[in-house]
Amino acid sequence: MSSDVDLQVCITEADINKTIDRMADEINRDYRDKNPLVIGVLIGSFIFLADLVRRLTFPLDIDFTRLSSYSSGTTTSGEVKMLLEPSIEIQGRDILIVEDIADTGYSISYLMRYLKERNPNSLRLCVLADKPSNRKVHIDIDYKGFTVPGDFLVGYGLDYQSKYRNLPDLCVLGENGE
Numbered sequence: 321m322s323s324d325v326d327l328q329v330c331i332t333e334a335d336i337n338k339t340i341d342r343m344a345d346e347i348n349r350d351y352r353d354k355n356p357l358v359i360g361v362l363i364g365s366f367i368f369l370a371d372l373v374r375r376l377t378f379p380l381d382i383d384f385t386r387l388s389s390y391s392s393g394t395t396t397s398g399e400v401k402m403l404l405e406p407s408i409e410i411q412g413r414d415i416l417i418v419e420d421i422a423d424t425g426y427s428i429s430y431l432m433r434y435l436k437e438r439n440p441n442s443l444r445l446c447v448l449a450d451k452p453s454n455r456k457v458h459i460d461i462d463y464k465g466f467t468v469p470g471d472f473l474v475g476y477g478l479d480y481q482s483k484y485r486n487l488p489d490l491c492v493l494g495e496n497g498e
């Protein structure tokens with residue numbers, strides 16, 4: 321069967337692992353005595369979060385939220401909705417958001433605003449891939465894995481129309497010209 325998509329490995333599983341080791345070292349240093357609440361943004365961060373938290377050596381809680389940004393194909397409209405609220409109390413906690421990719425920044429700034437309104441003790445952001453070329457709103461990233469070009473990426477949790485999340489590498493999704 322012929323496929324109309326073309327996948328090229330952009331960041332290998334080995335490089336992802338090395339980078340997560342480095343990020344975990346930074347987070348282990350900063351959160352040792354804080355008992356933070358780690359909040360993963362579904363669905364894209366599920367593999368990254370699973371790999372990251374297994375390298376963290378201090379007590380922590382884990383919760384999830386799910387956001388949807390209205391989009392068509394590979395572009396985002398900027399309108400964000402929370403589909404799943406975190407269920408653990410935010411107030412007074414040291415919160416670490418774990419997100420797959422920062423693109424326009426709309427999702428993360430929406431989530432930061434939501435969490436700040438609930439008075440955490442601190443709020444930081446950990447992102448596997450930063451795509452600054454598409455940024456529309458400013459965000460501060462405290463722990464960053466990779467800076468990536470503007471291409472649409474799939475794999476390692478990232479999807480295109482719900483597919484490709486299971487690929488072990490981060491890949492660029494292109495279209496075969498017809």
Ligand code: IMP
Pocket residue numbers: 364389396419420421422423424425426427428471472473474478479480
């Ligand atoms: P935002 O544009 O920064 O709000 O990003 C919204 C969400 O779009 C991210 O959390 C990802 O789930 C998704 N997204 C952004 N860029 C990509 C990409 O290159 N591949 C797959 N998903 C992406």
Ligand code: MG
Pocket residue numbers: 361362363364365419420421
């Ligand atoms: Mg996401």
